[in-house]
Amino acid sequence: MNVVIAGGGKVGRKLVEDFNNEGENVILIDIVQSVCERVEESFDVRCVNGSATALETLNEAEIKKADLFIAVTENDEYNALCAVMAKKAGAAECVARVRNRIYFKQLDFMRSALGIDLIVNPEYATASEISRMLRFPAAINTETFAKGRIELIEFNVGEDNALCNHAIYEIYKKYKIRVLICAVQRGDDVFIPNGDFIIMAGDKLHITAPHKELTLFMREIGVIQKKLKSVILIGGGRISFYLAQLLIESGMEVKIIECDMKRCEELAENLPKADIVYGDGTDRNVLAEEGIDRVDSLVALTGIDEENMIISMYAQTRNVDKIVTKINRLSFGDLMERTGVYSIVTPKNITADMIIRYARAMKSAKDTEMVTLYRIVDNRAEAVEFIVNKESELTQKPLSQIRMSSNVLIAAILRNNKIILPEGGSTISVGDTVVVVTTKHLTTLSDILA
Amino acid sequence: MNFRMIAYSVGRILTVIAATMLFPLFISIYYKENIASAYLIPIIISVAIGALVSIKAPKDKSLFVRDGMVIVALSWIIISVIGGLPFFISREIPSFVDCFFETASGFTTTGSTILTDVESMRRSILFWRSFTHWLGGMGVLVFTMAILSAKDTRTTYMMRAEMPGPVVGKIASKWQFSIRILYMIYIALTALETIFLLLGGMPLFDSLVHAFGTAGTGGFGIKNLSIGYYNSAYIDYVVAIFMMLFGVNFNIYYLLLIRKFAQIRGNDEIKFYLGVIAAVTVIITFNIMPIYHTFSNAFRYSFFQVSSIVTTTGYSTADFVTWPMLSQILLVLLMFMGGCAGSTGGGMKVIRVLILMKAGIHAVKKAASPRSVLSVKTDGKKVEETIVRGVLAYFVVYMLFMAASILIISLDNKDFATTVTSVISVMNNIGPGLSEVGPSGNYSGFSTLSKIVMSIDMLAGRLELYPILVLFSPHIWKRSK
Numbered sequence: 060m061n062v063v064i065a066g067g068g069k070v071g072r073k074l075v076e077d078f079n080n081e082g083e084n085v086i087l088i089d090i091v092q093s094v095c096e097r098v099e100e101s102f103d104v105r106c107v108n109g110s111a112t113a114l115e116t117l118n119e120a121e122i123k124k125a126d127l128f129i130a131v132t133e134n135d136e137y138n139a140l141c142a143v144m145a146k147k148a149g150a151a152e153c154v155a156r157v158r159n160r161i162y163f164k165q166l167d168f169m170r171s172a173l174g175i176d177l178i179v180n181p182e183y184a185t186a187s188e189i190s191r192m193l194r195f196p197a198a199i200n201t202e203t204f205a206k207g208r209i210e211l212i213e214f215n216v217g218e219d220n221a222l223c224n225h226a227i228y229e230i231y232k233k234y235k236i237r238v239l240i241c242a243v244q245r246g247d248d249v250f251i252p253n254g255d256f257i258i259m260a261g262d263k264l265h266i267t268a269p270h271k272e273l274t275l276f277m278r279e280i281g282v283i284q285k286k287l288k289s290v291i292l293i294g295g296g297r298i299s300f301y302l303a304q305l306l307i308e309s310g311m312e313v314k315i316i317e318c319d320m321k322r323c324e325e326l327a328e329n330l331p332k333a334d335i336v337y338g339d340g341t342d343r344n345v346l347a348e349e350g351i352d353r354v355d356s357l358v359a360l361t362g363i364d365e366e367n368m369i370i371s372m373y374a375q376t377r378n379v380d381k382i383v384t385k386i387n388r389l390s391f392g393d394l395m396e397r398t399g400v401y402s403i404v405t406p407k408n409i410t411a412d413m414i415i416r417y418a419r420a421m422k423s424a425k426d427t428e429m430v431t432l433y434r435i436v437d438n439r440a441e442a443v444e445f446i447v448n449k450e451s452e453l454t455q456k457p458l459s460q461i462r463m464s465s466n467v468l469i470a471a472i473l474r475n476n477k478i479i480l481p482e483g484g485s486t487i488s489v490g491d492t493v494v495v496v497t498t499k500h501l502t503t504l505s506d507i508l509a
Numbered sequence: 510m511n512f513r514m515i516a517y518s519v520g521r522i523l524t525v526i527a528a529t530m531l532f533p534l535f536i537s538i539y540y541k542e543n544i545a546s547a548y549l550i551p552i553i554i555s556v557a558i559g560a561l562v563s564i565k566a567p568k569d570k571s572l573f574v575r576d577g578m579v580i581v582a583l584s585w586i587i588i589s590v591i592g593g594l595p596f597f598i599s600r601e602i603p604s605f606v607d608c609f610f611e612t613a614s615g616f617t618t619t620g621s622t623i624l625t626d627v628e629s630m631r632r633s634i635l636f637w638r639s640f641t642h643w644l645g646g647m648g649v650l651v652f653t654m655a656i657l658s659a660k661d662t663r664t665t666y667m668m669r670a671e672m673p674g675p676v677v678g679k680i681a682s683k684w685q686f687s688i689r690i691l692y693m694i695y696i697a698l699t700a701l702e703t704i705f706l707l708l709g710g711m712p713l714f715d716s717l718v719h720a721f722g723t724a725g726t727g728g729f730g731i732k733n734l735s736i737g738y739y740n741s742a743y744i745d746y747v748v749a750i751f752m753m754l755f756g757v758n759f760n761i762y763y764l765l766l767i768r769k770f771a772q773i774r775g776n777d778e779i780k781f782y783l784g785v786i787a788a789v790t791v792i793i794t795f796n797i798m799p800i801y802h803t804f805s806n807a808f809r810y811s812f813f814q815v816s817s818i819v820t821t822t823g824y825s826t827a828d829f830v831t832w833p834m835l836s837q838i839l840l841v842l843l844m845f846m847g848g849c850a851g852s853t854g855g856g857m858k859v860i861r862v863l864i865l866m867k868a869g870i871h872a873v874k875k876a877a878s879p880r881s882v883l884s885v886k887t888d889g890k891k892v893e894e895t896i897v898r899g900v901l902a903y904f905v906v907y908m909l910f911m912a913a914s915i916l917i918i919s920l921d922n923k924d925f926a927t928t929v930t931s932v933i934s935v936m937n938n939i940g941p942g943l944s945e946v947g948p949s950g951n952y953s954g955f956s957t958l959s960k961i962v963m964s965i966d967m968l969a970g971r972l973e974l975y976p977i978l979v980l981f982s983p984h985i986w987k988r989s990k
Contacts, residue, residue, distance in 0.1 A: 099665060
């Protein structure tokens with residue numbers, strides 16, 4: 060696939076990296092020469108130095124051959140304009156990043172009027188990701204499949220967890236609850252476990268199940284699933300705004316601490332149900348006064364990574380149940396995540412993931428059955444959703460008789476809107492949706508065969 | 510330093526080089542030369558070593574700039590040793606240092622030889638010598654990349670180190686595609702030249718060998734009189750024109766193929782390159798007219814020599830040591846310039862000369878009016894200040910390196926012209942120099958030390974200095990904790 064990306068900022072570079080790793084042909088357009096040089100040095104891609112709104116530059120980037128054009132420069136209008144131009148100049152599909160709230164409100168109109176195939180709003184995407192995390196507080200991370208019916212959650216196995224030092228088959232026997240452990244992250248390694256795999260303290264489990272069973276399972280193993288009722292958001296930026304909206308809808312009490320008076324007034328006007336506080340969220344007196352000791356959860360969303368990290372660490376000492384930290388530059392984010400206490404969100408990754416997912420689906424729509432793809436465990440494993448659209452070796456035998464390659468696991472089968480957690484006797488039939496977790500790179504369902 | 514990854518990369522190159530030795534092996538069998546072992550032994554050695562270190566890809570694939578440079582420098586030195594083994598084992602060249610010199614001269618497309626009588630050599634040996642030109646012309650790593658699938662993304666550093674010029678233009682989004690396109694062009698041009706030479710009545714073997722020598726801008730001949738042996742104006746012009754073509758940035762041919770003529774017209778480097786060839790050819794033609802009497806003869810020898818020297822090929826049709834001093838000096842100056850960036854030619858590269866000249870003019874202007882703001886432009890675009898500075902720094906390092914080499918060579922106590930032009934010639938990957946190392950001379954008279962120094966000079970010149978300098982700087986080899 061030929062991908063042309065306009066803008067070599069944080070998201071642009073992440074996209075270059077991801078698409079390049081997937082083996083696509085990438086051409087990056089950036090107006091700054093030094094950005095071009097740096098990208099060409101680190102990745103096997105070509106860079107074109109120039110403005111993405113100049114037809115000359117687009118042509119130099121072989122826009123006519125492009126299957127996908129992605130506009131992720133810093134400016135909304137610029138993105139929309141060059142996406143439209145790219146499409147008219149011959150790109151098959153185009154994606155634009157648009158973050159302005161006014162445009163976002165009229166998203167559907169803009170999409171159809173301008174002919175942009177996908178409009179990504181990083182702040183909104185991040186906000187919805189955080190709201191999912193807050194709804195499932197025991198998990199560090201959650202993903203949903205099959206239009207929200209199947210959940211894949213990541214959680215940390217603590218020292219005192221009942222699962223510790225048990226093989227997976229023992230766990231299934233003991234609790235008799237329909238859950239499936241799909242992937243285990245231990246230190247720097249990722250395992251797709253089989254029944255004999257023994258869980259140890261410090262592991263991060265990725266488990267899947269229907270929502271209800273998952274809640275039950277978490278309760279059984281002693282990870283108490285308390286619904287969060289209140290949240291403090293530090294920083295009143297765009298993510299906070301979207302997040303507050305989403306959380307208020309789900310019935311949570313929201314308090315936003317923002318240190319800019321003007322912004323506070325704006326928020327107060329647009330979010331009448333939220334508590335807007337004018338103050339410095341990095342000041343412990345302010346935090347104490349605003350009730351950090353009483354609140355269930357805290358989300359650190361200031362513009363500075365270090366501040367977010369410090370606030371989160373402080374919140375942990377005040378026994379806040381659930382802490383989410385926004386980190387823009389990921390270099391040191393894993394340091395925090397390793398402790399397992401915090402959930403980390405990185406807007407650029409969320410944006411890049413959305414676009415990659417779209418590209419994958421676009422690519423697969425042509426010849427394979429892939430519906431969605433989620434990268435889990437820091438991109439080291441994938442959960443892929445397939446639709447079974449033809450009879451094959453897979454559909455004729457029960458799963459126990461199919462020889463699957465290692466590091467592949469069928470996590471769930473969705474048939475007639477019902478979730479089946481696969482066992483040895485389960486079968487796959489045409490029309491099912493299948494979720495596969497793997498550390499390999501799958502493009503079709505038949506790739507899972509050994 | 511990721512030693513595991515360095516070994517892996519070098520190993521892969523060794524395996525590929527071993528495969529290329531199959532060609533001379535077949536030729537030696539075809540001509541019943543009975544020296545199969547001369548090829549089989551190095552093939553077995555390099556396959557064994559190559560397979561040992563590259564059979565399993567290392568887990569940690571990270572490569573940084575210096576790793577890339579070390580890989581390139583190390584690969585070139587190792588293949589020069591391995592590639593020299595056929596000469597050594599077949600006893601065609603008895604001294605090991607001479608073998609190393611000859612192969613380094615081959616791979617770096619220098620074309621300087623220590624052989625006193627090439628015509629007495631076995632055919633397969635002559636073929637291998639010229640084939641190293643063809644392989645080295647585009648680059649050995651590049652060759653490896655083109656045929657082996659490379660999924661490593663960090664190859665840019667290596668490509669940078671091996672491909673000539675201050676900036677490397679990529680024509681497709683992936684290195685492998687870019688390189689394959691360039692190789693197609695390279696192969697097509699080589700084939701075309703072979704056909705033209707055949708049409709001129711040159712035997713097939715000779716045509717092929719000379720096409721290799723021209724394509725890589727190398728210059729190893731198979732006759733003591735080089736191209737002059739054939740004494741045919743047609744052959745002279747075919748070779749001269751093809752030498753000129755191989756000195757052009759290959760991206761230009763790609764632009765031609767995809768019909769982007771406007772971009773070619775806007776390219777300053779090629780305009781300057783062709784302009785210099787035309788101007789110098791005319792001056793030398795008139796300068797040597799008294800020797801050759803007719804204009805057509807003078808033009809023929811002048812054009813051939815200018816094309817041969819500026820592209821750093823080093824073929825000759827006349828002994829230019831006997832030409833007037835003006836012509837000789839002009840040729841020596843051309844040696845410094847070399848071909849265009851992204852061609853197979855050596856030297857400093859036309860684009861660097863162009864940038865140096867413009868920067869020099871600006872320095873003078875600035876001296877007169879210190880407040881003026883000037884920017885160096887090529888192809889109608891501003892050249893980034895970092896690139897200009899890089900070119901200036903390169904020039905300084907290049908001159909220092911050359912001076913140091915000349916100093917060591919002077920221990921041999923040859924005359925001034927020999928000492929200086931031999932170093933200029935090997936460092937710019939040309940072949941012949943003046944006086945003792947002129948077109949009718951050779952490098953066999955130098956001491957072992959000088960030959961080793963010159964071999965290093967050739968490699969340094971071909972790889973544009975930095976990889977070799979990095980390889981020999983001690984702090985690079987310090988192990989991290």
